[in-house]
Amino acid sequence: MGAAILLAFFLAAALALMAMTGDGIRLLVARRRANRPPLRLVVTERVDLTPDLFRVRLARADGRRLPRFQAGRHVAVRAQVDGRVLRRGYSLAAWSPRPRAYELGIRRETRGRMSSHLHAQLTPGAGVEVSPPAGAFVLDLQDARRVVLVAGGIGITPMRAMVHRIGCLPARARPRVVLFQAARLEADLAWADEFRALAEEAPWFRYYPVLSRPAASWSGWRGRLDAKCILAEGGSAAADFYLCAREEMMQVLIGQLRQAGVAPERLHWESFGINAGGGWHHPVEIDGRRIASSEGTPTLLHALEAAGIDVTAECRSGECGNCRLRLEKGEVRWLRQAPAALPAGEILACCCVPVRPLKLSRVRFGTEAETR
Ligand SMILES: Cc1cc2nc3c(=O)[nH]c(=O)nc-3n(C[C@H](O)[C@H](O)[C@H](O)COP(=O)(O)OP(=O)(O)OC[C@H]3O[C@@H](n4cnc5c(N)ncnc54)[C@H](O)[C@@H]3O)c2cc1C
Ligand code: FES
Numbered sequence: 001m002g003a004a005i006l007l008a009f010f011l012a013a014a015l016a017l018m019a020m021t022g023d024g025i026r027l028l029v030a031r032r033r034a035n036r037p038p039l040r041l042v043v044t045e046r047v048d049l050t051p052d053l054f055r056v057r058l059a060r061a062d063g064r065r066l067p068r069f070q071a072g073r074h075v076a077v078r079a080q081v082d083g084r085v086l087r088r089g090y091s092l093a094a095w096s097p098r099p100r101a102y103e104l105g106i107r108r109e110t111r112g113r114m115s116s117h118l119h120a121q122l123t124p125g126a127g128v129e130v131s132p133p134a135g136a137f138v139l140d141l142q143d144a145r146r147v148v149l150v151a152g153g154i155g156i157t158p159m160r161a162m163v164h165r166i167g168c169l170p171a172r173a174r175p176r177v178v179l180f181q182a183a184r185l186e187a188d189l190a191w192a193d194e195f196r197a198l199a200e201e202a203p204w205f206r207y208y209p210v211l212s213r214p215a216a217s218w219s220g221w222r223g224r225l226d227a228k229c230i231l232a233e234g235g236s237a238a239a240d241f242y243l244c245a246r247e248e249m250m251q252v253l254i255g256q257l258r259q260a261g262v263a264p265e266r267l268h269w270e271s272f273g274i275n276a277g278g279g280w281h282h283p284v285e286i287d288g289r290r291i292a293s294s295e296g297t298p299t300l301l302h303a304l305e306a307a308g309i310d311v312t313a314e315c316r317s318g319e320c321g322n323c324r325l326r327l328e329k330g331e332v333r334w335l336r337q338a339p340a341a342l343p344a345g346e347i348l349a350c351c352c353v354p355v356r357p358l359k360l361s362r363v364r365f366g367t368e369a370e371t372r
Helices: 002-019 022-033 113-121 153-167 192-201 227-234 247-259 300-306
Strands: 039-050 053-059 074-081 084-091 101-107 127-130 146-152 176-183 205-211 240-245 267-271 284-286 289-291 324-329 332-334 346-348 352-354 358-362
Touching: 039 101, 074 101, 074 113, 084 101, 084 113, 084 153, 101 113, 101 153, 146 153, 146 227, 146 247, 153 176, 153 192, 153 240, 176 192, 176 227, 192 205, 227 247, 240 247, 247 267, 284 300, 300 352
Parallel strands: 146 176, 146 240, 176 205, 240 267, 284 358
Antiparallel strands: 039 053, 039 127, 053 101, 074 084, 074 127, 284 289, 324 346, 324 358, 332 352
């Protein structure tokens, strides 16, 4: 009898887990990973690719190996900026089976606090604290015959690691790879020389750079990428698609690819952050304080931060769940689909803007470790 009850319990637990959405699992995994001890690394090399785009290599001071990771994962950099501790995710831009260094490619954002700080501080010899690699955006090579990588701007970083990973596979196991790299100007095409050289020598790899504002001398593709040209050059709808670009560009492409018959399980994407572009102005109440106007800030999270209100946030794109708040009064507009696993009455500050005056309160996370 006891065994039967135990079995029923395990079955119920397994069913509950299966019923959880991918969102729910991502939120849990991200929260557990956030508690792992950080790695203290030093900058061993820095190369400025443009005035706003640079790449750095980070290693342990004693040269010991670093934790291995799956291509597509990111680290969270932690730094004190203007008296506040900030954490931001940065994808690992290179892959090797036994890494002794992590490579990052960082674009400095106008008014961006962490990216401007790192641009100024990450010079050879500087120390930096990062979380161990994590993230759900990983290259899945099971049954992969053809892999299509689509990168917009700095979204090229995880794609480069994926290309490295596939390059290390034995020839018989290696899928064909097509990489689309979209940028505004030719100078913004980070690592284009490396990709061009690989496309010349490797029969499994094709590379299409696309510019939206090319110089007259540019002889490659111009304009905006769309699913039609991705499918025409990238092969069948049965390929595996990995996308990383601005949220709007990515959502348009995902919609087009789905309409063209690509199955949802073949579409994988990662957002580097959400930006509504401002244009809202409703007061927000939280912690007994009232923020009178938030006009111009891209999301509710930015508005709270600009007013000096601490909200723990890591991914800033609806993945980690750290910025959960309870909506006591008012209404928000979601800038991306709300995760199905989010408890009723809660919002993610990084994914919302107010459409009415708001009253918010803090969420109490389940365990002490989760109270961040
Ligand atoms: C998984 C993951 C991987 C990532 N990988 C990379 C990577 O490889 N390379 C990379 O460069 N980035 C990457 N990012 C993005 C990175 O984490 C940061 O979000 C990015 O560097 C910007 O951070 P920031 O602090 O400089 O900008 P923030 O200060 O967070 O600002 C973000 C944007 O909002 C605007 N803004 C901020 N405050 C205001 C305001 N008050 N009014 C108006 N506008 C405002 C800024 O202009 C900026 O454009 C990744 C993100 C994630 C989630
Ligand atoms: S969900 Fe990660 S910061 Fe908002």
